[in-house]
Amino acid sequence: MTCTIIVGGFFGDEGKGKIVAHIAHQDRPTIISRGGVGPNAGHTVIVGDKEYGVRMVPSGFLYPDARLMIGTGVLVDPRVFKHEVEMLGVGDRIFIDSRCSIIDEEHIARDKSSDHLAKTIGSTGSGCGPANSDRVLRTARQAKDLPELSRYLTDVPMELNTAIKRGENVLLEGTQGFGISLYYGTYPFVTSKDTSASQIAADNGVGPTRIDDVVVVFKAYPTRVGEGPFLTEMDRSVSDRLGIQEFGTVTHRQRRIGQWDGDMARYSAMINGCTQVAITGIDRVDKDCFGVTEYEKLSRKAREFLKMAEDDIGYPITLISTGPEVSQIIDIRERR
Ligand code: IMP
Numbered sequence: 001m002t003c004t005i006i007v008g009g010f011f012g013d014e015g016k017g018k019i020v021a022h023i024a025h026q027d028r029p030t031i032i033s034r035g036g037v038g039p040n041a042g043h044t045v046i047v048g049d050k051e052y053g054v055r056m057v058p059s060g061f062l063y064p065d066a067r068l069m070i071g072t073g074v075l076v077d078p079r080v081f082k083h084e085v086e087m088l089g090v091g092d093r094i095f096i097d098s099r100c101s102i103i104d105e106e107h108i109a110r111d112k113s114s115d116h117l118a119k120t121i122g123s124t125g126s127g128c129g130p131a132n133s134d135r136v137l138r139t140a141r142q143a144k145d146l147p148e149l150s151r152y153l154t155d156v157p158m159e160l161n162t163a164i165k166r167g168e169n170v171l172l173e174g175t176q177g178f179g180i181s182l183y184y185g186t187y188p189f190v191t192s193k194d195t196s197a198s199q200i201a202a203d204n205g206v207g208p209t210r211i212d213d214v215v216v217v218f219k220a221y222p223t224r225v226g227e228g229p230f231l232t233e234m235d236r237s238v239s240d241r242l243g244i245q246e247f248g249t250v251t252h253r254q255r256r257i258g259q260w261d262g263d264m265a266r267y268s269a270m271i272n273g274c275t276q277v278a279i280t281g282i283d284r285v286d287k288d289c290f291g292v293t294e295y296e297k298l299s300r301k302a303r304e305f306l307k308m309a310e311d312d313i314g315y316p317i318t319l320i321s322t323g324p325e326v327s328q329i330i331d332i333r334e335r336r
C-alpha cells in the first residue's frame with residue numbers, strides 16, 4: 001500500500017503521462033491526483049490508435065477505477081477543464097480542491113502580451129505565470145468562487161490522507177520537469193513554481209512522511225521547449241539524422257533535443273528524493289527495441305545505455321519505456 005509520486009527529471013515531456021497510466025493499471029490506486037503548475041503542462045497518452053493530450057485532467061484518467069483530483073496548489077483554467085471533462089467523459093469522478101487558484105482570460109492575455117514572458121522566457125501563453133503572481137499578491141480567485149465548478153469541489157488533502165490511512169494506493173502525478181523548476185531550474189528560464197517531488201506533495205497536501213515512493217522519469221534523449229540553457233543540446237541536423245523530432249502538446253512548438261545528461265540526472269534524482277527511475281525512449285537508443293516488453297529481449301546496446309544511466313543516476317531503473325503506446329513498457333519493479 002503506497003503513496004507514489006511521479007515527476008519529470010529533465011525539462012518536462014519525459015513521458016510521465018504514459019508512466020502514470022501504466023502504474024495505475026498495475027497498482028490500482030483509488031485516487032490519482034495532479035500536482036504541478038497548471039494547464040501549461042500537456043501530457044500525451046496513446047492507447048492503440050487514440051492519442052489524448054491532457055492539460056488539466058490527470059493523465060491517470062485512462063484507468064477507470066480511480067477518482068481523479070486536482071491538488072490545491074494547481075492552477076485551474078475552467079475553460080480547459082470543462083473541455084477535457086466533456087471530451088473524456090470523466091465528469092462523475094473528477095474533483096478539484098476548493099482552494100485552487102483560477103486562471104482568468106486576463107491572465108492569458110497578460111502572459112501573451114508580455115515580451116518578457118512570451119519572448120524572452122518563451123512561456124506557453126497559458127496564463128500560469130500571471131495567475132501564480134496574482135496568487136502570491138493575494139488577488140486571485142479560487143475555485144470555490146466559481147459557480148460552474150461547485151459540483152466538482154472537494155478537500156483534496158483530506159481525501160488523499162484518508163485513503164492513505166485506509167491503506168489504499170494513491171498516485172500523485174507531477175507535471176513539468178526538474179530543469180524548469182522556479183527554485184532549481186535554469187532561472188529565469190523556468191516556470192512559475194517549483195516542480196520537484198516535494199512540491200507535488202505540497203500541492204496535494206500530503207506530508208513528506210506519507211510518501212513511500214518517488215519515481216523520477218528521464219528520457220534517453222532529453223528535450224526542452226521554450227528558451228533557456230540546455231547543456232547537451234544537439235544540432236538540429238544531428239537529431240534529424242537520429243530520426244528524432246518532437247512537438248509540444250500545448251504550444252505545438254518544435255522541441256529542442258539533447259544528448260543524455262548524467263550530471264543533471266544525478267542532481268535531479270537527489271533533489272527529488274528518487275527511489276525508482278523510469279527511462280523512456282529506449283527505442284531511440286536502439287530501434288530494434290521498439291515495443292519490447294521483456295527485459296531479456298533488449299539488445300546489448302540498450303542494456304549498455306541503461307547500465308550507464310543507472311550508474312549516473314545512482315538509483316535503480318525499474319520501468320523502461322520502449323515506445324509511445326501504454327503497453328510498450330518493461331516493468332521490473334517487483335524484481336528489484
Ligand atoms: P510557463 O510555465 O508557461 O510560464 O512557461 C515557462 C517555461 O516553462 C517555458 O520555457 C515553457 O516552454 C516551459 N514549460 C512550462 N510547462 C511545461 C511543460 O509541461 N513541459 C515542458 N515545458 C514547459
Ligand code: MG
Pocket residue numbers: 012013041042043044249
Ligand atoms: Mg508535456
